[in-house]
Amino acid sequence: MSEPREVTVNVPLMARVEGEGALALRIRDGRIEELKLRIFEPPRLFEKFLEGRRFDEVPDMVARICGICPVAYQMSAVHAIESIFGIDPGPWVRATRRLFYCGEWIESHSLHIHLLAAPDFLGYASVTDMARDYPEEVRRGLRMQELGNALIGLLGGRSVHPVGARVGGFHHAPSPEQTQALLQKLQAALPAAEALVAWTASLDLPAVEQDFEYVSLRHAQEYPMNEGRIVSNRGLDIGIDAFDREFQELQVPHSTALHCLHQGKPYLVGPLARLNLNFDRLPQPVRETASATGIAWPSANVYHSIVARAVEIHYAVVEAIRLLQAYQRPSQPFVAAQPRAGVGYGCTEAPRGMLWHRYELDDQGRVLNARIVPPTSQNQARIEEDLRLSIEAFGTDRPEDELRRRAEVVIRNYDPCISCATHFLDLTVDRE
Amino acid sequence: MPSPKPKIAVHKFSSCDGCQLAFLNLGEDLLRLAELVDIVHFAEAGAVAAEAAADIAFVEGSVTTRDEIERIQAIRANSKYLITIGACATAGGLQALRNGVTNAAEWVAAVYAAPEYIKSLPTSTAIAQHVRVDLELWGCPVTSRQVLAAVRDLLFGVQPLNPADSVCMECKRRGNVCVLVAKGEPCMGPVTRTGCGALCPSFGRDCYACFGPSEQTNTAALGKRFQGLGLMPEQIAQRFLFINNAAEPFAAAGRIWLEKSHE
Numbered sequence: 001m002s003e004p005r006e007v008t009v010n011v012p013l014m015a016r017v018e019g020e021g022a023l024a025l026r027i028r029d030g031r032i033e034e035l036k037l038r039i040f041e042p043p044r045l046f047e048k049f050l051e052g053r054r055f056d057e058v059p060d061m062v063a064r065i066c067g068i069c070p071v072a073y074q075m076s077a078v079h080a081i082e083s084i085f086g087i088d089p090g091p092w093v094r095a096t097r098r099l100f101y102c103g104e105w106i107e108s109h110s111l112h113i114h115l116l117a118a119p120d121f122l123g124y125a126s127v128t129d130m131a132r133d134y135p136e137e138v139r140r141g142l143r144m145q146e147l148g149n150a151l152i153g154l155l156g157g158r159s160v161h162p163v164g165a166r167v168g169g170f171h172h173a174p175s176p177e178q179t180q181a182l183l184q185k186l187q188a189a190l191p192a193a194e195a196l197v198a199w200t201a202s203l204d205l206p207a208v209e210q211d212f213e214y215v216s217l218r219h220a221q222e223y224p225m226n227e228g229r230i231v232s233n234r235g236l237d238i239g240i241d242a243f244d245r246e247f248q249e250l251q252v253p254h255s256t257a258l259h260c261l262h263q264g265k266p267y268l269v270g271p272l273a274r275l276n277l278n279f280d281r282l283p284q285p286v287r288e289t290a291s292a293t294g295i296a297w298p299s300a301n302v303y304h305s306i307v308a309r310a311v312e313i314h315y316a317v318v319e320a321i322r323l324l325q326a327y328q329r330p331s332q333p334f335v336a337a338q339p340r341a342g343v344g345y346g347c348t349e350a351p352r353g354m355l356w357h358r359y360e361l362d363d364q365g366r367v368l369n370a371r372i373v374p375p376t377s378q379n380q381a382r383i384e385e386d387l388r389l390s391i392e393a394f395g396t397d398r399p400e401d402e403l404r405r406r407a408e409v410v411i412r413n414y415d416p417c418i419s420c421a422t423h424f425l426d427l428t429v430d431r432e
Numbered sequence: 433m434p435s436p437k438p439k440i441a442v443h444k445f446s447s448c449d450g451c452q453l454a455f456l457n458l459g460e461d462l463l464r465l466a467e468l469v470d471i472v473h474f475a476e477a478g479a480v481a482a483e484a485a486a487d488i489a490f491v492e493g494s495v496t497t498r499d500e501i502e503r504i505q506a507i508r509a510n511s512k513y514l515i516t517i518g519a520c521a522t523a524g525g526l527q528a529l530r531n532g533v534t535n536a537a538e539w540v541a542a543v544y545a546a547p548e549y550i551k552s553l554p555t556s557t558a559i560a561q562h563v564r565v566d567l568e569l570w571g572c573p574v575t576s577r578q579v580l581a582a583v584r585d586l587l588f589g590v591q592p593l594n595p596a597d598s599v600c601m602e603c604k605r606r607g608n609v610c611v612l613v614a615k616g617e618p619c620m621g622p623v624t625r626t627g628c629g630a631l632c633p634s635f636g637r638d639c640y641a642c643f644g645p646s647e648q649t650n651t652a653a654l655g656k657r658f659q660g661l662g663l664m665p666e667q668i669a670q671r672f673l674f675i676n677n678a679a680e681p682f683a684a685a686g687r688i689w690l691e692k693s694h695e
Contacts, residue, residue, distance in 0.1 A: 049529040060640055064526045067450020126478030128466040139460055146459040157631035160450040160573040172635035
């Protein structure tokens, strides 16, 4: 029998919105008695200072919640506001928003795969270390990330806090010369996107199956980005306006990130949830590449998230090519907004998962109140559950540095905002 | 014998992480940068040594907790040259909108069910309010060009350039149609620092001042011009009290128009 001991894994420094976090593990007789993923996210209180601001300021404000997925924040916000105003921006805006989102998926997923996750599975501290032994793979990843940024830049002027999106559409439509140039780059990148899927599947990913609920949007025809119903593998199927009734946000003493639960239980959002629930919505070539990995989708192995990210990059490249081939410059890239009072919801698929917004506006289009539920708060309880299962399966009597390293890999696999800094988990052990 | 490579650190405070992307979005240039300098601390990129001495420390984010006050003092002590990157580090950021709000505690209570767990200062403040800063790079976000230019200049041993003229100059150079004059949009370009490439006016929309105040700002004249365009005093105040609301020329103009909105 193992010696009773108390293990504390600290993360004294976290990048991303979570400024500070720690993992507290209490292990006794080989069992985890207590497990807390502490996240200290200095509260920036966005929901409060949105109050009183006009609807046309909202897309530029909410972008500042996240520098890595500002497009997602802008898209959830504009859809919510347009639903209040009763605006249908039409097919050009709809297609172009999809193109915009393809850019963010390519950028964010490429960054996570190469800069954050892959060093875990190949045994490096950072991407620059990894580049010495895997120069071609790293360069392919960085070029893919640049391509995503270029696509966001085409429509937004820049990839971080882009300035192109507005309620009703876009401020600006790119010229056919610009879209043609990018189309050629995307076509040239198609083989690299396919190779990336195979490469992520060839990494030494742990073979761990867990039983959990996964949740994403589902659209009647397309792989979901901006629209759809909220569905799960446990039979959930609701409109986005019913999110509030099914899901509850609660605060736990050990974290400033609000935990969101479905009927009191953890659930997964993000690329693996989307792919598992929407595999049939992928075009044939993308499905073939995904299946050629040998992975049977849907997958209950959370470590397949990195492969799901690569599949979504491949899909986003294919989809962006399709949209750019059909691109025509409109006479006006937006429909005018006529403010009216009401409550509206927006739910879109951020790279890390469903991003749900609710706004109440007055008749001048000013925000009376706002609520924002980001993917990381939805995944946090699932990460804790996974940590508990993974560490127990791994063996709680292992040396602390192995436990710390395994915990880091588990956390980073979810691409939470805290993953950025969890290359450094400080482990201290108090033995009773 | 070659001299040792300069040591660079990138630190994060309260922020969205967007300015660190000026490095992480460099693409293959990121690998070239890693050859030129020794990146001793950059948590998001995988290098963690928060206490390490650095020749150049880049700081993203504003100070919003007691712990962050202590951290920035330690970073200052360990760094030869300290550069703030972005609106949060340089001016407190969008989240400085909570400064001076008398019911800040109520705000926390409205977002968090158990506010007693939230350890946060009532204000979001710029790094320069706590320690000496050698160079302030404005922008929400800063660009890769800005951070690389600063590194290059310092490697060459010269003081980095930090242009402070207005967005209008950039628009003229680009031949943009003026959105304020031609379209009557409440463009902040005349009082906003250059550096973004005049993105918003190039897209036909009004600048919203994400690069902070330019030199010689005439906020009074611009506010009056906005009034002439039909904006209400509260809307004019909100134009100034946005991404860089705590930067002094904007904070002062915002206060004046807020007072007018209450008259």
